[in-house]
Amino acid sequence: MSGKKRKISRRNFIKAAGVAGLGSALGALNSLAPAQGISAASVTESMTVPTRPFGKTGADVSILALGGELSASDLLVFRQAFKMGVTYWDTADSYGWGKNEKAIGKYFAKFPDDREKVFLVSKAGTSNPQKLTEKLNVSLIRMNTSYVDLYFIHHVSNVKKELTDEVKSWAENAKAEGKIRFFGFSAHKNMEHSLLAAAKLGWIDGIMMSYNYRLMVQNKLKRAVDACAKAGIGMTAMKTQAAFSANFYATIGSKTDDALKMTESFLNKGYTAEQAKLKVVWENPNIASICSAMPNMTILRANVAAALDKVKISSGDKKRLEQYARQTASGFCAGCASICEPLVHADIPISDILRYSMYYHSYGDREKASAFYNALSPDVKANIPKADYAKAEKYCPQKIQIGKVLKKTYEDLT
Numbered sequence: 001m002s003g004k005k006r007k008i009s010r011r012n013f014i015k016a017a018g019v020a021g022l023g024s025a026l027g028a029l030n031s032l033a034p035a036q037g038i039s040a041a042s043v044t045e046s047m048t049v050p051t052r053p054f055g056k057t058g059a060d061v062s063i064l065a066l067g068g069e070l071s072a073s074d075l076l077v078f079r080q081a082f083k084m085g086v087t088y089w090d091t092a093d094s095y096g097w098g099k100n101e102k103a104i105g106k107y108f109a110k111f112p113d114d115r116e117k118v119f120l121v122s123k124a125g126t127s128n129p130q131k132l133t134e135k136l137n138v139s140l141i142r143m144n145t146s147y148v149d150l151y152f153i154h155h156v157s158n159v160k161k162e163l164t165d166e167v168k169s170w171a172e173n174a175k176a177e178g179k180i181r182f183f184g185f186s187a188h189k190n191m192e193h194s195l196l197a198a199a200k201l202g203w204i205d206g207i208m209m210s211y212n213y214r215l216m217v218q219n220k221l222k223r224a225v226d227a228c229a230k231a232g233i234g235m236t237a238m239k240t241q242a243a244f245s246a247n248f249y250a251t252i253g254s255k256t257d258d259a260l261k262m263t264e265s266f267l268n269k270g271y272t273a274e275q276a277k278l279k280v281v282w283e284n285p286n287i288a289s290i291c292s293a294m295p296n297m298t299i300l301r302a303n304v305a306a307a308l309d310k311v312k313i314s315s316g317d318k319k320r321l322e323q324y325a326r327q328t329a330s331g332f333c334a335g336c337a338s339i340c341e342p343l344v345h346a347d348i349p350i351s352d353i354l355r356y357s358m359y360y361h362s363y364g365d366r367e368k369a370s371a372f373y374n375a376l377s378p379d380v381k382a383n384i385p386k387a388d389y390a391k392a393e394k395y396c397p398q399k400i401q402i403g404k405v406l407k408k409t410y411e412d413l414t
């Protein structure tokens with residue numbers, strides 16, 4: 001295809017963007033095939049995504065991991081992912097209230113030979129050893145397997161409190177029994193504290209953390225990721241698209257020349273903004289894999305194309321991405337809960353509630369947002385509309401209108 005044909009005119013781009021936010025515009029433009037690299041349409045089953053070593057575990061994992069909440073009707077997505085080498089599968093006992101694990105079990109019942117070739121990860125949101133045993137046993141039954149490759153404690157935010165000596169003994173026993181090969185945790189907030197603490201523990205095999213083009217440039221997180229890499233911990237990035245916390249942020253930066261230029265530049269080079277956000281994370285060799293929700297074949301193929309594509313994101317495009325991150329910072333919660341939460345004189349998990357708002361407004365998943373929100377204690381919910389967020393907003397590095405988003409979430413989900 002000639003450069004002329006590849007070029008998407010600014011006029012056409014703006015027309016495509018219309019009055020919608022940048023996210024919608026990107027969605028509309030996703031159908032425009034990448035030009036220089038590998039297009040989603042040209043991905044075939046014989047192409048397999050590369051692998052990387054997972055820390056010092058000795059396991060190699062596909063650089064793209066199948067995440068999200070697929071159900072038994074999505075066996076074709078699992079099958080195609082497997083055939084294209086997306087053999088790192090991520091789930092949790094809570095995903096779809098067990099629906100996702102049951103779907104994996106159904107897959108392994110149908111294709112038992114695939115089990116050993118899949119790096120299977122599940123999680124449980126507890127650090128109580130007895131509950132961990134109960135939850136792991138349920139997960140193994142649901143997934144029709146005798147072991148998981150990696151087991152995580154879900155949503156860890158305080159390593160000292162949650163990764164106790166009892167948990168260490170539990171993990172050692174589960175390994176000895178052959179029920180888990182490796183152990184670790186996932187983290188959505190206070191990542192740098194958790195990663196630094198984990199690097200010192202010496203018994204953590206893997207971590208899955210929020211990591212994206214907005215967060216990876218922060219020096220604190222860079223140091224924490226380096227410390228984990230040195231300690232031989234395998235790392236998986238999640239939340240790589242860095243979605244907005246509330247719908248009223250969706251158009252921030254979308255009408256600026258810089259945002260339009262950025263998207264246009266990506267598309268002219270052959271990748272979408274979504275693919276660029278994956279590529280920039282893979283540029284860090286210490287990130288073994290990216291866990292991505294891939295609810296359908298279109299997204300699976302687009303992500304596989306990005307994983308196969310050897311065209312590197314240019315330094316100019318990286319700068320554009322960084323600039324876009326700065327322009328839209330106030331829509332994205334960086335998870336630094338240790339800054340804002342102590343500044344509100346009430347028990348309110350600000351960062352978590354902003355994530356629930358993101359599930360609702362950016363992912364369109366009201367059910368998931370409501371499930372998390374409803375699990376908050378009545379006291380916490382009662383505090384949300386009454387609390388004074390002025391000080392937290394003053395010190396929030398992202399300059400988020402915390403009170404406005406939390407009160408809107410309270411109205412939407414109560």
Ligand code: SF4
Pocket residue numbers: 332333334335336337338339340341350351354395396397398399400402
């Ligand atoms: S609201 Fe601000 S300070 Fe609090 S976790 Fe999010 S980005 Fe950090």
